[in-house]
Amino acid sequence: MSLLKHTPQFTEQDAVSIAKDLYGLQATAKPLPSERDQNFRVSAGAAGHFVLKIANALEDRTMLDCQNQAMRHLTRHVAFCPKVISSKSGDLISGIQSSTDESHMVRLVTYLPGIPMGSVKRHSAGLLEDLGRCVGEMDRAMADFDHPGAHRDFYWDLAKGLEIVKEYQALISDASLRKLIEKFTLDYEQYVTPLLPDLRKSVIHNDANDYNVIVGRNDDLYTRNQRVVGIIDFGDMVYSHTVGNLAVAVAYAILDKSDPLRTAAHMLKGYHRGYPLAQDEIASLYLMVCMRLCMSACIAAHQLKQRPDNAYLAISQLPIQRTLPALAEIHPRFAEAAFRQACDLTPLPHSQAICDGLKRNRDAMAPVLDIDLRTAPLKIFDLSVASSLVHGNPEKNTEAYITKRLWAEMQAANAKAGIGRYNEARMLYTSPLFVTGNVSTAEHRAVHIGIDLFAETGAAVHAPIAGKVFAFSNNDAPQDYGPVVILEHTTDKGEPFYTLFGHLSPDSLEGLYAGKPIACGERFGRIGAADVNGGWTPHLHFQIITDLLDMSCDFPGVVRSGERSLWTLFSPDPNLVIGIPQDRFPATDPSVSDTLAARRKYIGRNLSIGYRNPIKMVRGWRQYLFDDTGRRYLDAYNNIPHVGHCHPRVVEAAGRQMSVLSTNTRYLHDLINRYAERLCATMPESLSVCFFVNSASEGNELALRLARAYTGQRDMIVLEAAYHGNTTSLIDISPYKHEGPGGKGPPAWVHTAPIPDLYRGLYRSDDLKAARKYAGHVDDIIRELKGKGIGLAGFIAETCPSVAGQIFLPQDYLPEVYRHVRKAGGLCIADEVQTGYGRIGTHFYAFEAENLVPDIVVLGKPIGNGHPISAVVTTPEIAETFDNGMEFFSSFGGNTVSCAVGLTVLEVVLEENLQANALKAGKRMLAGMKPFIERYPIVGDVRGSGLFLGVELVRSRETLEPAKEEAEFIVNRMRDAGILLGTDGPFENVIKIRPPMPFDESNAELLVANMEQILEEDFWV
């Protein structure tokens, strides 16, 4: 307290004079933040940048000398420590007098360029690991350093944590915080106090908080500000437990992190590499971290009592108050296992011992059911995310549905029991019990760590191993265990472990008491019915537990995939007890990396794979996709599943027709006629003849042939950056391809007009004549052709060019172009592959927005919702000239299954009002994102309509330099947040938002909020 009264009060001018007088520097000075001392950044041209440190008048010289010696020692070993500069007279500490005649000691150290980690919003795994590494290297270097100044009684010494907390905790007014601190104190006394005498001690920095850690810029976005270049401020140095240094750094780094344990584990990994930790240090670390935060809360309460008007003190405590409850949820032994894993040590040594014990004694174990599962016919179910036994629609996975499916499978296999696999990620856990975090795309608990034994309700449950009742309960919340019993056992070598039996009948709990002996093979329960067992198909959930982590009947049976490798040690494979021969289990699916390797080996490399960290997607439902771990992604990118992934009506229509007849157009069938009639009804009257093919590439090829047949000409006009498909002639009419990497330019019959891009094109939004000027270029091409005596087959364009960067053409442009083209005898082809079927919200087809009637409309991808169909719709006259004697046939185009699908998709789009939904959700996104243009210089433009939007990123508002890498970075960061997007445009700097049409307003809000959060990160500054 009194210290603050003696804070130095020098001016910038004073600092300049001191720098000159003491250090001979011609410099400018700028104040840097400090509470009890005064620091100036001193810039001395070619001589460099320094920090002039003027100490508090009460500062102890020994302590300052200790800091100086420590820095000098460290700079011999590491690059991230400031160097101490001696004065002209060779002193590391000099004395000065203040105007109030107080004496202050002055030092000069080098300035480390960078920004504090505390002002960097993204703390990547790489940054955290690097910080850990630096702290480790610092501790290694300091192992042989000592100084009398560090041997002091200091209230920020973690070794005094218990003392400080006990002294001040009563001052904390918030009862729940006090309670948490009490819990951590008890845990600390239980787990850490006994280890303290054997922990290494050394002089430690003791304050690597995120404002004392300096990070450096570099050019790579992913690592920008993600490398530590400095650890500064040695004012809290103390001789203490070495691991305390890491604990302090971790304590600040985990504040407000969504996964504090993973954050800490990254740091440990780095530290351990720089300076290997001893096992007891690893065991102590977690509660030391918690203790540091408790100390901070207590010291702040004490300071607040003395300075009640200091609002900052209370505010600075908020992150601690938010984080401590999350930390209290993590058991210290779980944290220890996670930390051991981060250090490549066996995470849970006793788990292996228990598994070995179980293997040794397998022959002495009794069957859990009255069926011998080792030999009886079984049905081993696939209940994974990708399983067809599970429906994408959670409503179709309720107990009655699942029971029906599972029993049918068991009966078909003549099985005596069904088996639900261990360590399987599932999407069956939908109740709030399994939700972690508060974001719908956050990773939920999905990995099953027991084994399920499906048998009749009432089937007897036996203890496979002798033991005693440890706990029992009726967990009657939906999707919980229902009646559950935990038995306690010991291996033949005396190691305790537990077995958990869930979904029993309520009467199984009668007569039980904690400690009741249960003999090997004794029937102690029965399988419960669905209405009493938590709402599940009757089965026994059987799980082994090697450490209950002070839990009881609430021990999880389903865990987050990110913690799977740890939880499977706390609950190893129950088949160690059940004993089903391993070869009866189907092979597990390849891992993501195996799938990637096989893809690289067998599939052409220029089929690109999205994201730096590719996703193995195994299921879709409506506007969501699910990866193999059950993680749900909000799909804001894929326009092919137009009416939603796996729409049940479409799936049903395809399945039904596939089971009845799948044949080609050579026979009469009503479906093709009905589909064509329905489709034509959505078009202008003159467009009344359909052709069906299998891809939009095939559709555009056909459109080219139609135009050429009708006009007798060959030449086409296309727009810059257009893409119309992957065949040879479509690459010819797609500047995006033939002008792009590997492209060889256009052939002589293709003429490219400038893209009417009002943001970065030839004429921009401030040019009122832009539409006419852009159309004039098309006219110029036509005139030039005419001059050479060349006729025109047609003009093809997407009505809103997507690959060109989600462009909305200026009003009146297309009508004007159509006039020019028709005057020259050409046909106008509208590629509505991306924009058709209500996507732009205001109209069913984008050409309607301009009151246009194209001569040929090509529809693709979305009209089949994933089934490969394309439709070409034209006038009877054009179709007639194409019918020139040469048969047109596509083996699969217009086949009965495709028509059933196409018709159903069209019905769904209309009946579910998806166009209106697109308009609403799009408006919400535009309203949320348009303000980004004002707020973030990198966001140059936000445009679009309905669910066809683009966010264009630029490095400069003046030059419009495309921010391609930044766009890709945001897309990758959004993927981390569980939202799928893509980039497009000739410079790949436009973030493309083009979700399945059921994407709703809440999805829109989630997307906007996440994008804003990422834009707030300083990667682009």
Ligand SMILES: Cc1ncc(COP(=O)(O)O)c(C=O)c1O
């Ligand atoms: C506008 C446009 N036209 C045509 C195509 C070609 O479609 P497909 O891949 O079905 O052949 C695409 C595909 O991305 C497209 O975006």
